[in-house]
């Protein structure tokens with residue numbers, strides 16, 4: 001029994017080491033052409049805010065085994081460059097109805113993988129999410145967002161704040177949220 005446990009521990013160590021060695025190899029950059037514009041836009045929006053971002057470690061891939069609860073998933077919130085960053089996209093669900101929602105979806109995932117940000121469920125004084133890193137809300141600055149019981153509302157003016165906050169968590173509360 002004891003021997004078996006020791007052997008198992010040994011095996012885990014070996015497997016663990018192999019895994020570490022594997023992830024320490026050169027990072028892979030593999031982004032399908034349909035996703036490259038969104039990655040370029042992420043780098044551009046960061047640059048507009050004085051932040052230079054170089055992305056050489058990123059895989060974006062379709063994953064048909066994903067749970068349909070998810071549109072896309074990032075594999076890590078670690079900034080450790082030896083960890084391969086992977087965004088998996090569910091090919092079965094179409095999650096967004098406009099470019100703004102698409103941007104929020106992928107900028108959120110890039111926030112995990114590239115900026116190392118975790119989920120943020122805090123709210124602004126007006127009740128809106130504080131961050132694009134909120135879980136499961138891609139309508140933050142949609143041209144047609146539906147408040148509870150209300151009609152379609154153009155929220156595109158909120159984009160500047162959400163992108164400011166994505167690249168700088170210290171961004172102050174915007175006037176529209178006071």
Ligand SMILES: [Zn+2]
Nearest residue numbers: 108112119135
């Ligand atoms: Zn997330």
